[in-house]
Amino acid sequence: MGREGGGASGRGRCVAGPGACRRRPPVAGLGGLGLWLQPGMADSAQAQKLVYLVTGGCGFLGEHVVRMLLQQEPQLRELRIFDLHLGPWLEELKTGPVQVTAIQGDVTQAHEVAAAVAGAHVVIHTAGLVDVFGKTSPETIHEVNVQGTRNVIEACVQTGTRFLVYTSSMEVVGPNIKGQPFYRGNENTPYEAVHRHPYPCSKALAEQLVLEANGRKVLGGLPLVTCALRPTGIYGEGHQIMRDFYHQGLRLGGRLFRAIPASVEHGRVYVGNVAWMHVLVARELQHRAALMGGQVYFCYDNSPYKSYEDFNMEFLGPCGLRLVGTRPLLPYWLLLFLAALNVLLQWLLRPLLLYAPLLNPYTLAMANTTFTVSTDKARRHFGYEPLFSWEESRTRTIRWVQAVEGSAQ
Ligand SMILES: NC(=O)C1=CN([C@@H]2O[C@H](COP(=O)(O)OP(=O)(O)OC[C@H]3O[C@@H](n4cnc5c(N)ncnc54)[C@H](O)[C@@H]3O)[C@@H](O)[C@H]2O)C=CC1
Numbered sequence: 001m002g003r004e005g006g007g008a009s010g011r012g013r014c015v016a017g018p019g020a021c022r023r024r025p026p027v028a029g030l031g032g033l034g035l036w037l038q039p040g041m042a043d044s045a046q047a048q049k050l051v052y053l054v055t056g057g058c059g060f061l062g063e064h065v066v067r068m069l070l071q072q073e074p075q076l077r078e079l080r081i082f083d084l085h086l087g088p089w090l091e092e093l094k095t096g097p098v099q100v101t102a103i104q105g106d107v108t109q110a111h112e113v114a115a116a117v118a119g120a121h122v123v124i125h126t127a128g129l130v131d132v133f134g135k136t137s138p139e140t141i142h143e144v145n146v147q148g149t150r151n152v153i154e155a156c157v158q159t160g161t162r163f164l165v166y167t168s169s170m171e172v173v174g175p176n177i178k179g180q181p182f183y184r185g186n187e188n189t190p191y192e193a194v195h196r197h198p199y200p201c202s203k204a205l206a207e208q209l210v211l212e213a214n215g216r217k218v219l220g221g222l223p224l225v226t227c228a229l230r231p232t233g234i235y236g237e238g239h240q241i242m243r244d245f246y247h248q249g250l251r252l253g254g255r256l257f258r259a260i261p262a263s264v265e266h267g268r269v270y271v272g273n274v275a276w277m278h279v280l281v282a283r284e285l286q287h288r289a290a291l292m293g294g295q296v297y298f299c300y301d302n303s304p305y306k307s308y309e310d311f312n313m314e315f316l317g318p319c320g321l322r323l324v325g326t327r328p329l330l331p332y333w334l335l336l337f338l339a340a341l342n343v344l345l346q347w348l349l350r351p352l353l354l355y356a357p358l359l360n361p362y363t364l365a366m367a368n369t370t371f372t373v374s375t376d377k378a379r380r381h382f383g384y385e386p387l388f389s390w391e392e393s394r395t396r397t398i399r400w401v402q403a404v405e406g407s408a409q
């Protein structure tokens, strides 16, 4: 099979700023819901010899990757979890047969990264600053997402780690600054990937670094094998924005008001499937380096194509919320005005407090631009099939929102 890349390669320009799977269905969830098997229940008959490092392992996606590895990767001997903030839930993982090593560290500190990477066979680099709300400065976003990734690559090269999986994002491709739709596109669909916002700029630069590092000689002389996964909007247990929408709906008397036309499709993927794809890719990269090295893969599953708000209602509806209106209640120009006002308020209030509402010109443009993915590249290259059906993904997410509600009372 020839190399694939091309169209939606995402090696976009930043126009401003700095830039035969063994399936074991998880049975219990995150955050004490007990939706997963106990750690280390992977088949002990298989040789446990590999050391994995997950950066950002205490984040929304990272926690799912960590739990999925413990459950689905039989070759695991040691799992290192590197994060700026370590979660208390890590303690419960330390009782299983796999050695779980929690490392509090900062990806922007090259020596901390090198110490964590030394001796690891595989690195899954999910750590990143996900900020499209203006909470952090563009410089900090660049430092964490780009310099942090550079540090991870250099650590692999210096210490002899050969396999690196990078969590990129659909945002590396788009939506672009022109708001052009990307309708059911794949990794080769032509699209003008031009960004202005610091977050997509940083993800595009970091992805480029990772892909360009493929083939570099690591300590010992063997080549580094890298690839990048590009999730669309991730949802599922632990999704902070879903929680915010839920609480906002409760405050508004069980109602949310439609802001986006129902016809705008937004790509979404369940966190368990994104985690599963990371586990599979990390495993198969070791066997299919020639095919998979230097490649990008969108993360996809069978979640339906819907608008951002209609999709959220799949979970918030069964939790008692209602989306009011079949069309946006406010005209687009007014939303844009309010979004611009929020930017002004953010700037004015900065010396006093951090004002970072969901609505700003960037998030409005994101939510208002069709961006959906339809591809089978991951299936063809490494046999990926979603581990969770849409029904399971939906049920798990609803259960989690209900538990959030319960714990808030
Ligand atoms: N949430 C989403 O919809 C999507 C996320 N992604 C990517 O997935 C990755 C994970 O995102 P989420 O889990 O949503 O975010 P998150 O914020 O929940 O997790 C990121 C983790 O990285 C850690 N981290 C941040 N700065 C760090 C630093 N300097 N050193 C060490 N650790 C640091 C954080 O403490 C956190 O635990 C990110 O790289 C993000 O760009 C990609 C597509 C969609």
Ligand SMILES: CC(C)CCC[C@@H](C)[C@H]1CC[C@H]2[C@@H]3[C@H](O)CC4=CC(=O)CC[C@]4(C)[C@H]3CC[C@]12C
Residues within 6 Å of the ligand: 130, 132, 168, 169, 170, 171, 232, 233, 234, 241, 259, 260, 308, 358, 359, 362, 363, 364, 366, 367
């Ligand atoms: C009130 C508004 C009219 C609606 C706001 C919705 C927005 C907060 C979200 C709409 C699209 C989301 C982004 C999208 O899913 C792609 C993403 C990929 C990432 O890598 C990180 C997260 C995000 C930027 C995601 C963030 C929230 C939205 C902008």
